Amino acid sequence: MPYVIETWDKADSTDLRMRVRPDHIAFLKANTEKLLGAGAKLSDDGETMLGTIYIVDVETRAEAEDFVAGDPFTRNGLPERITVTRWRKAFFNFEDNMHNLNL
Template identity: 55%
Template sequence: MPFMIETWDKDGNHALRLKLRDRHLDYLDQHQTLLLACGAKLSDDGAFASGGIYLVDVEDRASAEDFIQNDPFHEAGLFQRVEVIRWRKAYLAGKREL
């Protein structure tokens, strides 16, 4: 069942994000079968990330929450806020899913 996870970074933590980026990407690689899509939310000039959006296909809300809580970004305290929302996959990669 798909869930959208949206995260917001704590202000002033760009250096922490960069420090953890490789560990974060390794974590995503290890769980790539769960990922429908994933990426950072960027400033208009693309220079800074301020959080992320993950679209995951997991069994239930608890699995989505477990996924994000084990992300190195979350474990290190990068996020000020995390929302997990059940999502309907209507269109994905230009293809209608309903």
């Protein structure tokens, strides 16, 4: 059952985000079997990171909550707010968007 996890970074947390990012990327790579997608939310300038969106395929809300709790971003206090919402796939074009991956 897919869930969308959305986080909002604390104000003025860019340094923390960049310091923890290598561990965050390693966490994502170690959990690829659960991930349908993940990426930073950006401001309109395309540069400023505001938070993260994850789409995870797990059986329960508790598993989705455990997933985000285990992310180094969360463990290091980056998010100000986190929401977990059950998601029903209506459309997802993974193969045509493979060229957009930027890890």
